Amino acid sequence: MYIEKGSQWNAAELETAAHEHLISPAEEMAKLGTSGGRPMFASADGVYIWDNRGHKLLDGPGGMWCTQVGYNSKPIADAISAQALRLCYNSPWYSLSGPAAELSKRISDFAPGDLNHVFFTTGGSSAVDSALRFVQFYNNVLGRPTKKAIICRIDGYHGSTHLTAACSGRAGNRPNFDLALENVSFISAPNVFRRPKGMTEAQFLDHLIAGFEERVNTLGPDNVGAFLAEPLLASGGILIPPKGYHARILEICRKHDILYISDEVVTGFGRCGHWFASEEVFDIVPDIITFAKGVTSGYVPLGGFVISDKVLSRVSGENAKGSYYTNGYTYSGHPVSCAAALANIEVFERDNILEHVRDIAPYFQEKLQELKTLPLVGDVRGTGLLGCVECVTNPEDTEASEFDKQVALRVDRYCYEGGLIVRPIGSMCVLSPALIITKEQIDEMVRILRDSIVKVQDELKAEGLWG
Structure with a gap:
């Protein structure tokens, strides 16, 4: 039961192979190749x-x-197998698949407000990266080449691509990488537990909002393209902002035509008791929501973002100006991954x-x-x-x-x-x-x-x- 099924190697042989050949994420290089690790x-x-x-x-x-x-869900495993045998792959560059089409409709139904269009990626990092690349595309099409600054938060985490890592404020992820980007600007984390001594939670909220407003004014509203925020800072230590934090920041974003990106890679798909937490838990309807992880319950990789019609309408149709949103991946909308997500949703609803x-x-x-x-x-x-x-x-x-x-x-x-x-x-x-x-x-x-x-x-x- 405990040895990898299908492998002819025993546990010790598998461990030896890992120590001698495998590089894991966040690898402590001094211990590379040694036993006693993970x-x-x-x-x-x-x-x-x-x-x-x-x-x-x-x-x-x-x-x-x-x-x-949970693990060992037969409906999801069966859906993966059936789709792999029916159509294991299609190129998203010149074709569509039924699972991707159906899943885009299901996700748009779950999303708040007019967030009705979905772009699929391979996971959370690529989902956030694609959303940020859309901000660049969007403002270039609108003739606003300087409106590119991204405001992020210390202790936030958004991914491991160069752009998303640069937007991640967790100190432990930054040493020995060249992550300083001119257009990325950090504000303080909404860490209620570590707030200045003697400051009430209400005063702390005012302090945080003032800090965001000051940063927008310092950078110049015409230079700020997006605010990127997890509803709560997950890898930062489950940091939950004071009530009203997101709504007040969204109000400032609306005032200055700054896109609000809610990074729901962790909070999406049930973690807070709703398909998405932005509106139901944190009282906002952002411009873009990113998702991954729970969309397939981890059975296969999938991510993406869902975006509002209002935002898209400014750069599509008669407003497209001949542009193409050329960002994409070989495995965007992968039919097996999308089939897994649809089965995952069925399990959610059934149970x-x-x-x-x-x-x-x-x-x-x-x-x-x-x-x-x-x-x-x-x-x-x-x-x-x-x-x-x-x-x-x-x-x-x-x-x-x-x-x-x-x-x-x-x-x-x-x-x-x-x-x-x-x-x-x-x-x-x-x-x-x-x-x-x-x-x-x-x-x-x-x-x-x-x-x-x-x-x-x-x-x-x-x-x-x-x-």
């Missing part, structure tokens, strides 16, 4: 994964925020998954909040089925210390031993389980996380490092 997973079912040694683990991060309907998320999310958040009583926990925050437990060893620190980050890694190791995968991001333990999770599985998750934090607390005290 575990190798062999099989999965529902919310659980087995590594190649047979160790059963509850998948706390839901893969990479993406396994919405009432959005309703389940809305029902169970309060319990998930309530159980996580119980961890706040632990001395090592500085903050617990979340919404929907997204949660973050932040480790803080010194409450007086204004930002996470290197020691805090090492503490979180210790918690991560104990969680793994106890049967839970968490995602350590800096000083934070991040959770985003499959949307099918039950109350009993939430209890299991929180119990293992609590036990692991307590073990680390006791360990640090015994070593004389804390407490």
Whole structure:
């Protein structure tokens, strides 16, 4: 059960092959080719994964925020197989496929306002990159060659292409890469937990909005093309802006004809209990929404953006001026990926998954909040089925210390031993389980996380490092 099906190699041989030949994302180069790094997973079912040694683990991060309907969904696997046998590929440059056409209609039905047209890509990075390239295309067609600046946020994450990496404000992603782009400008993160001491949340909101307005004025409204923002900063540590933040920024964008891009690669497709979170959770209808991850529940790669008719009308039809939006990919609208997404949507609807998320999310958040009583926990925050437990060893620190980050890694190791995968991001333990999770599985998750934090607390005290 735990060895890769179809492989004639045993677990040790597979691990050796990985160590000798595989370069993984975020590879620590000093350890390249050595053992004892990442575990190798062999099989999965529902919310659980087995590594190649047979160790059963509850998948706390839901893969990479993406396994919405859980592992081993036969309807999705069957749809992938059937489409691959019917039409495994078509060139999007000169042909269409039925799955892409049908999926574009389904997504436009889910999207808010007049966001009725869909462009498909291969994943989240290419989705955001394509949306940003549309901003360039759009303003060039409109005869506004200087209106190209992109305002982003510190601690935001938008992808790994050159352009999207340049727009990602997470410090850990930037060393040793040439990511400084003249047209990318960063404003502060809406980190309520780390707001200036003595500042109320309402005052912090005013401070954030003033910072955005000041940046627009400094750059010049005629030079700013887009504001790019996740509804909540996921990889930044589930940073949820103060209520009203997005609506007030959108108002400023409308005033200055700045496109508002809502990056819903993480929050889209059920993570917050709705197909998209922009309108239902955060009270805005942006100009563009990017998506990926949950659109196929991680079974195969797919991403894209959905865009408003109002925006498109300014550069199409009689206003096109002979232009072509030539951005695209060999696998844009890939028929197998689109078939997987359609099957994924059917599973959502058949099993009432959005309703389940809305029902169970309060319990998930309530159980996580119980961890706040632990001395090592500085903050617990979340919404929907997204949660973050932040480790803080010194409450007086204004930002996470290197020691805090090492503490979180210790918690991560104990969680793994106890049967839970968490995602350590800096000083934070991040959770985003499959949307099918039950109350009993939430209890299991929180119990293992609590036990692991307590073990680390006791360990640090015994070593004389804390407490």
